[in-house]
Amino acid sequence: MKVLITAFDPFGKEQTNPALEAVKQLPETIGEHTITKLEIPTVFKESVEVIKQQLNTEIYDAVLAIGQAGGRFEITPERVGINVDDARIPDNQGNQPIDEVIQEDGAPAYFTNMPVKRLTQAIKEAGVPASLSNTAGTFVCNHVLYNLGYLHATSFPHIQFGFIHVPFIPEQVINKPNTPSMALDTIVKGLEAAITALSTDNHDETIALGETH
Template structure:
């Protein structure tokens, strides 16, 4: 099994993005699966182009993207991506799409193809705060999750994919009062546990576990 794990570069004035920094700490083999790491730009559409080039090059079984979600308290596998770009801030090339469809011929939403509840359970068993997220936002993170699932739907039906958000790391919140953070090692530990769950649940689907949210 081969898993492509990508993480975004810094954006929004930050000097670091814990997403790719945590990806870099992952071992090259997790539960028997080969891990291929890739940094992608925080740029609408370009990020998807970079991923698809890598997919064509290495032919992974799983496409997993990691992104930063400042304000969250734990590692959060995303359940759904919606077909809209509505950028609160510009991306790293000053694109700021507002109320635009990502794909004109795409459905309103795609659900993750990953076992998100099994991933959360595995993360918690590793003592990493984690929960299922039901909104990936409307910035480049949601965009790339939607693009990956569209890509799989249209071109690579033998693959699975999805997205995980991670919190700020401590150095990012020094001047952000009351913002939660998690050490980079903890984030990477959570990602590793989530990947272990992906490997373990291969071909079995997800588990049925409480993971909903009131809001």
């Protein structure tokens, strides 16, 4: 498969983004897959436009976005992107709306068509902590995952799409007491395992990975 892997640039007060650093270290070939890497801005709409331009340039079998989820202990493949952004764009009165619709003509949500249970198990079998996540948040990560689903539904029906969150790396938590982190080489190992598990057969495992909280 020809797989496009995207990763965000640093955002907020962070000087680095573990997603981008990990993707930079991925090999050009993983298993039977040829990898193309793409850095995207952590900016609403612009991030999706960069991906869309790349998808219009070459034909890919899959696109997998990687993002940072500070505070998580594990690598977490995402199950769904929802049609809402926490864009916080002030209105004319300076009020801060919390919810902004991503696509007026889009579905309420788009579920990834990647075998996320298989990916999660592959990461675990590589000796890396992982769990299946049911929330990609309401920031640019969710924005990208949702729009990948929208692009699949409207323009690229052949493509598999998905999103994986990774934790902070140790240097990011020096001044963040009690905040979890994961070594960069461990993140790279987990991502390689997940990507290796991709295939043209996207039928997922029939295993229970639900949470009670």
